[in-house]
Amino acid sequence: MASVLHLSLLLLGSLMVASAGNFHQDFDITWGDGRANILNNGQLLTLSLDKASGSGFQSKNEYLFGKIDMQLKLVPGNSAGTVTAYYLKSPGSTWDEIDFEFLGNLSGDPYTLHTNVFTNGKGDKEQQFHLWFDPTADFHTYSILWNPQRIVFSVDGTPIREFKNSESIGVAFPKNQPMRIYSSLWNADDWATRGGLVKTDWTHAPFTASYRNFNADACVWSNGKSSCASSSPSSPSSSSAWFSQELDSTSQERLKWVQKNYMIYNYCADAKRFPQGLPAECRTS
Numbered sequence: 001m002a003s004v005l006h007l008s009l010l011l012l013g014s015l016m017v018a019s020a021g022n023f024h025q026d027f028d029i030t031w032g033d034g035r036a037n038i039l040n041n042g043q044l045l046t047l048s049l050d051k052a053s054g055s056g057f058q059s060k061n062e063y064l065f066g067k068i069d070m071q072l073k074l075v076p077g078n079s080a081g082t083v084t085a086y087y088l089k090s091p092g093s094t095w096d097e098i099d100f101e102f103l104g105n106l107s108g109d110p111y112t113l114h115t116n117v118f119t120n121g122k123g124d125k126e127q128q129f130h131l132w133f134d135p136t137a138d139f140h141t142y143s144i145l146w147n148p149q150r151i152v153f154s155v156d157g158t159p160i161r162e163f164k165n166s167e168s169i170g171v172a173f174p175k176n177q178p179m180r181i182y183s184s185l186w187n188a189d190d191w192a193t194r195g196g197l198v199k200t201d202w203t204h205a206p207f208t209a210s211y212r213n214f215n216a217d218a219c220v221w222s223n224g225k226s227s228c229a230s231s232s233p234s235s236p237s238s239s240s241a242w243f244s245q246e247l248d249s250t251s252q253e254r255l256k257w258v259q260k261n262y263m264i265y266n267y268c269a270d271a272k273r274f275p276q277g278l279p280a281e282c283r284t285s
């Protein structure tokens with residue numbers, strides 16, 4: 001009897017898992033007065049920006065560690081001045097945050113992918129990249145692997161940045177504060193375009209960015225407890241390899257390739273900015 005009950009709970013569980021990965025179920029639109037929309041039965045989400053306002057959404061769940069994938073298709077054409085932010089963040093004044101930010105550009109000029117990590121409200125860990133493809137032509141997968149040992153930012157499965165837990169040398173690491181997923185599309189032509197040199201061309205508004213195929217293999221935080229499962233029907237909840245995942249040698253090679261060819265800014269190489277010496281985590285690798 002007990003095992004029959006167990007089995008039916010399992011089935012119920014897998015049904016719930018299979019229906020996840022739906023924007024209606026996983027996200028709330030929080031900003032933009034009709035400029036953010038969930039379409040196609042929850043399979044597509046679009047954000048738009050016009051002169052009056054941008055728009056944004058946030059996850060219903062808070063997560064404490066996970067492997068979180070989202071496909072984005074960025075604002076095409078002349079997107080200079082627009083910023084599409086996609087990030088994890090905890091609340092409060094000593095928040096933790098893991099950032100992807102896509103800075104638009106003039107037609108034909110490359111987007112800048114800006115990344116940062118905040119711990120206890122302190123960031124200053126920027127790395128910026130160009131991409132090896134046009135991020136406006138199609139959807140691409142942007143992933144955050146966040147486990148107790150490391151944070152890995154990946155694009156289409158290629159790691160572009162690894163931020164390791166360096167607590168052993170006194171560097172704080174985000175590991176105690178559950179975070180929500182946020183995304184917004186907004187105007188930042190006062191700073192995003194080479195210090196505000198290029199202004200947003202509003203004749204091309206509204207600007208639109210699209211999202212699909214959200215997947216979180218993550219630990220969901222609720223009522224002071226964490227429960228780790230998968231929202232993907234294709235990967236059973238028992239697979240939590242991400243929790244101790246490290247970069248294998250192929251991934252390390254890919255990471256080096258990106259950093260050599262596509263990294264355009266690295267705070268760890270910006271000695272002028274840190275006259276007292278580079279941050280400790282920069283000196284180890």
Ligand SMILES: *[C@@H]1O[C@H](CO)[C@@H](O)[C@H](O)[C@H]1NC(C)=O
Nearest residue numbers: 103105109110111112192193
């Ligand atoms: C826009 O493209 C120019 C030319 O390649 C580049 O120097 C600049 O960094 C880009 N700006 C942004 C915000 O990505």
